[in-house]
Amino acid sequence: MAKQATPVKKNETITLTFEDLTHEGNGVGKINGYPLFVPNALPGESGTVKVVKANKNFGFGKLLELTKRSPERVEPTCHVHCGGCQLQHMSYHLQLEMKQNQVKNVMKKVAHLEHVPVHPIIGMESPLHYRNKVQIPVGEKNGELITGFYQKRSHRILENMDTCSIQDETINAIVPAAREVANRIGIKAYNEESHRGELRHIMVRKGFATNEVMVVFVTRTDKLTNKEVIISELTEKFPEIKSIVQNVNDKRTSVILGEKTKVLWGEQYIYDKIGDITFAISAKSFYQVNPVQTKVLYDKALEYAKIDSSDIVVDAYCGIGTISLFLAQKAKKVYGVEIVPEAINDAKMNAKLNGIDNAEFFVGEAEKVMPWWKAQGLSPDVIVVDPPRKGCEPDFLQAMIETEPKRIVYVSCNPSTLARDLRILEDGGYETKEVQPVDMFPQTPHVEAVCWLERKLSN
Missing domain, CATH: 3.40.50.150 (Vaccinia Virus protein VP39)
Structure with missing residues (x-):
């Protein structure tokens, strides 16, 4: 039996009007009843789309140009495409x-x-800066440390993402400061392929009610190079920091935290309150973000x-x-x-x-x-x-x-x-x-x- 042809072919460029949204926030447009799912498109909009995949019953497209814009479209506060905030282009009302x-x-x-x-x-x-925790990978480029989330569906670091629209602003300030001091004192980034290097991730947690902050350095090695300098500089610059912790993960794994955790400076816990209840938060605690x-x-x-x-x-x-x-x-x-x-x-x-x-x-x-x-x-x-x-x-x-x-x-x-x-x-x-x-x-x-x-x- 001959394979049924789809109304569009891969790599074809078409004009599409969008009618709806998927639950992931992709725009939905139809060609002769055949749905195409297109990221960054809103209902009521029209535009030029490149077909990137054409399955039997539906396809996926990439928005090349908008010819008609929705009044619900807003300018994203972040233009880094890490895949975390897929709805920034739509008004909060539409979200x-x-x-x-x-x-x-x-x-x-x-x-x-x-x-x-x-x-x-x-x-x-206020639907921004609400997250109280970040776990950010550390890499290396041209001999310098870089930090940033991975690009969507990859392990390529989108380098030096020093601000994230949904992260708390204190956390946004601490990550680049920690990277800068680690880079200056000669700490090497962990390399997944060679399983060499020292620093894998920087994690920062904050108690919103208390303003207390914990910084966690996730390392492959048991030793953190020049930790005294890191402690001194970070605590002097950020008096909110109450805890600096090292977590050791020496395994070849994509799991972020290892089994061994040790306090380098300050307390084992920071605290936060939800309503009248106080919670102690450690490096490995599950706590709503x-x-x-x-x-x-x-x-x-x-x-x-x-x-x-x-x-x-x-x-x-x-x-x-x-x-x-x-x-x-x-x-x-x-x-x-x-x-x-x-x-x-x-x-x-x-x-x-x-x-x-x-x-x-x-x-x-x-x-x-x-x-x-x-x-x-x-x-x-x-x-x-x-x-x-x-x-x-x-x-x-x-x-x-x-x-x-x-x-x-x-x-x-x-x-x-x-x-x-x-x-x-x-x-x-x-x-x-x-x-x-x-x-x-x-x-x-x-x-x-x-x-x-x-x-x-x-x-």
């Missing part, structure tokens, strides 16, 4: 509309819950949980206890479970730091721990889940259904897997009452949502 539609569409098409209210997305008052919107997200999760002083709550995928400790302020008892032992250690320490004694934390896979808890007689009133992008494991969804909490609060960073899991929970006897999207990552296509589910009463 929020796109994310709102994404959540609505999956609720309708995947979860088949078109009647469930999806509330207007909660955006940021947008603390302003984290407070918004967790406040909504707490509202949906509707817990009182008699309720037993389970927080699955609890991380360092961020949601758990919020819940513990209202609940009788909170049990947190997480597969990463270091995160559980941090959760226990954060509970102690805040004087919270009604939260217990356990290392394990949620889908295995839940049935064991049930066998021990634990019957939670509310379960809160905040899984990774792949969503909940099927075994865990089944364990939740069999545990029969009166209420489930599902916090998600991936609308597609959220909708898939909601369908399973609905079929298992739960009713989705409301969905609240939250913009945790402005200028990027990612969107979070928190959902409230109630157990249906038996007839």
Whole structure:
């Protein structure tokens, strides 16, 4: 059977009008019903496009020139193409509309819950400089150290990106200062191919509420050359720095952090607050990168949980206890479970730091721990889940259904897997009452949502 021809061919140049956006923020235009996905194009715009790929049912294009511009187009604050902020060319209003539609569409098409209210997305008052952490690769060019994110789909460093529109401005200042002093005192960059050199990454973390900063030098070697000079110069220039740490990663790997961490100067932790809860943050702690919107997200999760002083709550995928400790302020008892032992250690320490004694934390896979808890007689009133992008494991969804909490609060960073899991929970006897999207990552296509589910009463 002859292969069906597509309306366009690779490398062909065409004129296209854009009608819609994909969930990744690409413009969608059609040639005789055949969709082409084009980055940096907005609905209502027209332009000249080069076809870069033509599959059987859809293709991809590159925008060469705009002939008609959308009023929603804005000038990007950053022109470095690292692939992190794909939505900078669209107004913040359009970004929020796109994310709102994404959540609505999956609720309708995947979860088949078109009647469930999806509330207007909660955006940021200032959608720039919101990130509290950067991990930036270090390379070498013409004998000089360079720092910058990797170009999209490559390991080529976009050199000396000294400002990033979504990073905190103190962090933006510290990275080039650290690079400059490391370069001046003769530190060599790590080379992936030869597995030689010293400095792999510079990581900077900041507590927004406290203004405390941690600088982490990730090295291949156990020794950091002339560390006394680095410490002296950085701490003198940036009094916000409370901790300088070295992490040793001597493996041939793309994983950033190694197993060994040592404090070179100052404290092992910096601190931050979300609401009334204080968190200790180490070099390897998992901590939300947008603390302003984290407070918004967790406040909504707490509202949906509707817990009182008699309720037993389970927080699955609890991380360092961020949601758990919020819940513990209202609940009788909170049990947190997480597969990463270091995160559980941090959760226990954060509970102690805040004087919270009604939260217990356990290392394990949620889908295995839940049935064991049930066998021990634990019957939670509310379960809160905040899984990774792949969503909940099927075994865990089944364990939740069999545990029969009166209420489930599902916090998600991936609308597609959220909708898939909601369908399973609905079929298992739960009713989705409301969905609240939250913009945790402005200028990027990612969107979070928190959902409230109630157990249906038996007839």
